[in-house]
Amino acid sequence: MSPSIGPKSEALSFLSAGGQMGEFFRSYAWDQTPMGAPEAWPQSLRTSLGFVLNSTLLGAVLWGPELRLLYNDAYRIMLGDRHPWALGRPVTEVWGETYAPIADAFAEVMTSGKGFGSNEILLPMTRSGVRQTTYWNATASPVFGEDSSIVGILNVAIETSDQVIANHTRDARHKLLSRKNISLAEAIDSRTLERDKAIEAKLVAARDAERVQLALAAGAIVGTWSWDLTQDCFTIDEGFSESFGLESLNRLDDIPLAGIISNVHPSDQEGLANAIRDAICRGGPYAHQYRVRRQDGDYHWVEANGRVEHAHDGTPLRFPGVILDLDEKRELLAQRDQAIEELRNLNAALEHRIEERTRELMQSEEALRQSQKMEAVGHLTGGLAHDFNNLLAGISGALDLISMRVEQGRTENLAKYVSTAQDAADRAAALTHRLLAFARRQTLLPVATDVNRLIGDMLDMIQRTVGPGIRVESMRAADLWTVLVDRSQLENSLLNLCINARDAMPDGGLLTVETCNRRVDRDVGKELSIPEGQYLSMSVSDNGTGMPPEVVARAFDPFFTTKPIGAGTGLGLSMIYGFAKQSGGHVRIYSEIGEGTSVCIYLPRYSGSAMDNDHSTEPLRLVPTDAGETVMIVDDEPTIRMLFSDVLEDMGYHVIQAADSLTGLSILQSDIRLDLLISDVGLPGGMNGRQMAEAARVSRPSLKVLFVTGFAENAMLNEGHLGPGMSVLTKPFNIGVLTERVKELISR
Numbered sequence: 001m002s003p004s005i006g007p008k009s010e011a012l013s014f015l016s017a018g019g020q021m022g023e024f025f026r027s028y029a030w031d032q033t034p035m036g037a038p039e040a041w042p043q044s045l046r047t048s049l050g051f052v053l054n055s056t057l058l059g060a061v062l063w064g065p066e067l068r069l070l071y072n073d074a075y076r077i078m079l080g081d082r083h084p085w086a087l088g089r090p091v092t093e094v095w096g097e098t099y100a101p102i103a104d105a106f107a108e109v110m111t112s113g114k115g116f117g118s119n120e121i122l123l124p125m126t127r128s129g130v131r132q133t134t135y136w137n138a139t140a141s142p143v144f145g146e147d148s149s150i151v152g153i154l155n156v157a158i159e160t161s162d163q164v165i166a167n168h169t170r171d172a173r174h175k176l177l178s179r180k181n182i183s184l185a186e187a188i189d190s191r192t193l194e195r196d197k198a199i200e201a202k203l204v205a206a207r208d209a210e211r212v213q214l215a216l217a218a219g220a221i222v223g224t225w226s227w228d229l230t231q232d233c234f235t236i237d238e239g240f241s242e243s244f245g246l247e248s249l250n251r252l253d254d255i256p257l258a259g260i261i262s263n264v265h266p267s268d269q270e271g272l273a274n275a276i277r278d279a280i281c282r283g284g285p286y287a288h289q290y291r292v293r294r295q296d297g298d299y300h301w302v303e304a305n306g307r308v309e310h311a312h313d314g315t316p317l318r319f320p321g322v323i324l325d326l327d328e329k330r331e332l333l334a335q336r337d338q339a340i341e342e343l344r345n346l347n348a349a350l351e352h353r354i355e356e357r358t359r360e361l362m363q364s365e366e367a368l369r370q371s372q373k374m375e376a377v378g379h380l381t382g383g384l385a386h387d388f389n390n391l392l393a394g395i396s397g398a399l400d401l402i403s404m405r406v407e408q409g410r411t412e413n414l415a416k417y418v419s420t421a422q423d424a425a426d427r428a429a430a431l432t433h434r435l436l437a438f439a440r441r442q443t444l445l446p447v448a449t450d451v452n453r454l455i456g457d458m459l460d461m462i463q464r465t466v467g468p469g470i471r472v473e474s475m476r477a478a479d480l481w482t483v484l485v486d487r488s489q490l491e492n493s494l495l496n497l498c499i500n501a502r503d504a505m506p507d508g509g510l511l512t513v514e515t516c517n518r519r520v521d522r523d524v525g526k527e528l529s530i531p532e533g534q535y536l537s538m539s540v541s542d543n544g545t546g547m548p549p550e551v552v553a554r555a556f557d558p559f560f561t562t563k564p565i566g567a568g569t570g571l572g573l574s575m576i577y578g579f580a581k582q583s584g585g586h587v588r589i590y591s592e593i594g595e596g597t598s599v600c601i602y603l604p605r606y607s608g609s610a611m612d613n614d615h616s617t618e619p620l621r622l623v624p625t626d627a628g629e630t631v632m633i634v635d636d637e638p639t640i641r642m643l644f645s646d647v648l649e650d651m652g653y654h655v656i657q658a659a660d661s662l663t664g665l666s667i668l669q670s671d672i673r674l675d676l677l678i679s680d681v682g683l684p685g686g687m688n689g690r691q692m693a694e695a696a697r698v699s700r701p702s703l704k705v706l707f708v709t710g711f712a713e714n715a716m717l718n719e720g721h722l723g724p725g726m727s728v729l730t731k732p733f734n735i736g737v738l739t740e741r742v743k744e745l746i747s748r
Helices: 010-015 019-027 043-053 073-082 091-098 100-112 161-205 238-243 257-263 266-282 327-408 414-439 451-466 487-503 522-528 549-554 572-582 638-650 661-668 689-699 735-747
Strands: 058-063 068-071 116-127 130-144 150-159 221-228 233-236 284-293 299-310 316-325 446-449 470-475 482-486 509-520 533-542 586-592 596-606 630-634 654-658 676-680 705-709 726-730
Touching (some): 019 043, 043 130, 091 100, 091 116, 100 116, 161 327, 451 509, 487 509, 630 638, 654 661, 676 689, 726 735
Parallel strands (some): 630 654, 676 705
Antiparallel strands (some): 284 299, 299 316, 586 596
16 A cells, blocks of 8 residues: 655755656655655755656656665656556566566666666566557666765666667568569569560561560560561550550551550650650660550550661661560559658658757756766765865964964964964965866966976976886977966966876886877867867876776766875866866876876967966065055955055055945045055955946046956956956965065056
8 A cells, every 4th residue: 555645744845846746755655665754865865866856858766775766757657557656666566577678787787886778678568458569768877875885776768669660660661672672673684584585586486577476474564566667567466455555456467656656645755756766777675664545544654675677788677576564663663762751751750859859868967967966066075174174273273373472472483383374275275276177267367388398397396296216208399389378277287197197106107298289170179179270288198007988987077086085185187177178178088907097188279479487486575665556455355355455554555445346436436546456356236346447447547457356257357358457366375476466557
C-alpha cells in the first residue's frame, strides 16, 4: 500500500518549480517510507533531485544501494498506472524484466563511477496492456555524496522508438528496392540477349522474308515488326497490333509508316521521327522510348528496339525490331523515386527532431555539469574556509601582538609581526586572484609583453622551485611575436605549470619550457573555441607519470585535484584556463600514461612593441608635496578611506572623502578644487565608479582619475580601455605603489 499524502513539508520548498511531481514530492508522507523524512535527506540528493524535477526531459534519480526510484513529470507519464506506487521503490521492483537489459550497465556506474550512455537501448515494455519493443537514448551519471562516495544515479532519457523504427524501415525498403532493381535489370538484360539472338537467327535463316517473327515467351517484349525500307511496308504481329491500337486493320502486312505511327502521342511524334531518320542514315542498332495509344484510348510507354540493314552501297534495306512494354518498369522506377523522396523527407524530419532533442539533452547535460560544479564548491567550502581562517588568524594575531607591544612600549621586535601579517595577506590575495581567474572576472592589466624575455627572467626561480633533481630547459623561438597580456598573471601561470610538472616527476626528470609562433586556421580555431588567426604558444612539458584520459577531461574543473589533501586547492589549472580565455586565448593538455604531460597556452598576437619589465620593489617612501593639491577618495569601505586619507595627508595633500557614488558626484559637480579622483569601481548609490567619473568629466573634462578595484563589472578595465588621464590599480597593492601612482597622475 502506498503511503498517504500528508501535510506539505517545508524541507522541499526549494522545489517550487518542479511541476506536478514537485508538488507531489513536497506533500508526500516520506517519513512512512524507507527514504525517511526530507529533513534528513543529504544535499547531494536534493541537488540531483532538484535538477530532475525541473527538467523537461524524462529523468529520474535512482537513490541508494537499492536504487530507489524518484522521478519527474515526464517519467510519471511513462509509468502510467504504476504511479504513485512506484515512487521510492527499487527500480528492479518497478520495471522487472524491462530493467534487465541495462541492469549491468547501471551497476557498473555505481561501482566504477564512470558514466554510461547509448543512443539505441532496446527495452521491451508493456503499454496499455500491449507488449512493445521500445528504443531509448539514455545517459546514467553517478551522483557523488558528501564523502565523495557514489550514492546514486542520475538517469536522463529520450525515447527514440519512432526514429529507430523509421531507420529500420528505411533500410529494409532500400534493400527491397535494391533487390527489385537487380531483378528487373537481370530480366531486361536476359530478354535483350534472347531478343538479339532471335533476330540474328531469323535474319540469317530468312533474310528475304517479309517479316521477322520473334519467339515471345512472356515478359516485357510485346510485339515484333519488320519494315521494308525500299517499299515502306511494315509487317507486324498481333502483339504489336494490340500494343499500338491497330486491331481495326484488316491485315498485318503492307502497312506504311504513317499507319504505324498514327497512334503515337502527339508530343512524342517529332522525337520519334528524328530517331528513325538518324537510325536509317547511320545504320546499325536503334532504340527509342515513346507513348502510344491502345484501342481503349489509354496511352502507355513502349521502347522500340531494332537494327537497320544497309546494302553494300549504303542503301537502307530493312529495319526489323521488337516492342517492349515499359509501363511495369516505369511504375517500379516511379515507386522507387517516390520511396526515395519519402525517405529523404523522413530523414530530414528525423534529423530535425534529432537536432532538437540533442540540443535539449546538451542543455540538460550543461545544467547537470553546473549543478555538479556547485556541488563540488559546496564540498570544498569547508576547506576554503579553513584556509582563509588560517590566514586571517595569522593577520589578526600579528596585529594583536603589535598592539600589545606598542602599549607595553616594546617596539624593538615589531618588524617580524608586520612581516607575518603581510605574508598572510599576500597569500590570501593570491588565493582570491585564483578564484577570480577561474571565474574570468579578475581585473587584468595587459601590457605588450616579450614572452621569451619573461621566461628568461624566471628560469633561475623555476630551477630553484623544482629542485636539483629536475633539469630545466627552454626552447624559445626566434622572432617570437609580442602578446598583450597581464604579465604578473602569465608569470603566475608559468610557475604553476612548472610546479605541476615537478609534482609529476617525483624521481626527477626533464622540464621543458617552449615558445612558438602558430597560425590557427578555421577548423582548429573552431576546435579550440578561438577565432582563426596568429597566436603565440607557450608550453610546459615533462616526462613524468602522465595522466589518464578521464583525468585530462576534468583537469580544468574547479577544485579538481589528484594531489593529497592539503597539497593543493585544485584551482591552479582552473586559474590558468580562466586567465587564458579572458585574454582571448586557450589552453590544451596533451598527456599519456608513463610518457609525460604537455600544457600549452595560446595567446593572440599583438602588433605593438614589447615594454620593458619593471621589477621595482622599492619600499614605501612618503615624499611630501607643498602644492596643496586636493584628492577626493570615493569608497564604500571606511577602512580603505581611512588608510588612503592618512597616507595622503601625511604627504601634504588635502583629502575629501565620500562613501557612495551619489555623494561623490554631488561634490564632483561643485566648484571645489579637485586635482585627482581616487574611486572604487563597485560603488553603492545608483552608479559605479566608472559611470561616476564619466559624469564628472562633463563639467571637469581634464579631471584625473585613479580606479582601485578588486572586482570590476568590466574585467578588462585597463589603460587600453580607459580615457586619457585615467589609470587603474588592482587590490590589494602596496601603499607605496599607491603614492607613486598618485604623484605620477597629478604631475601629468
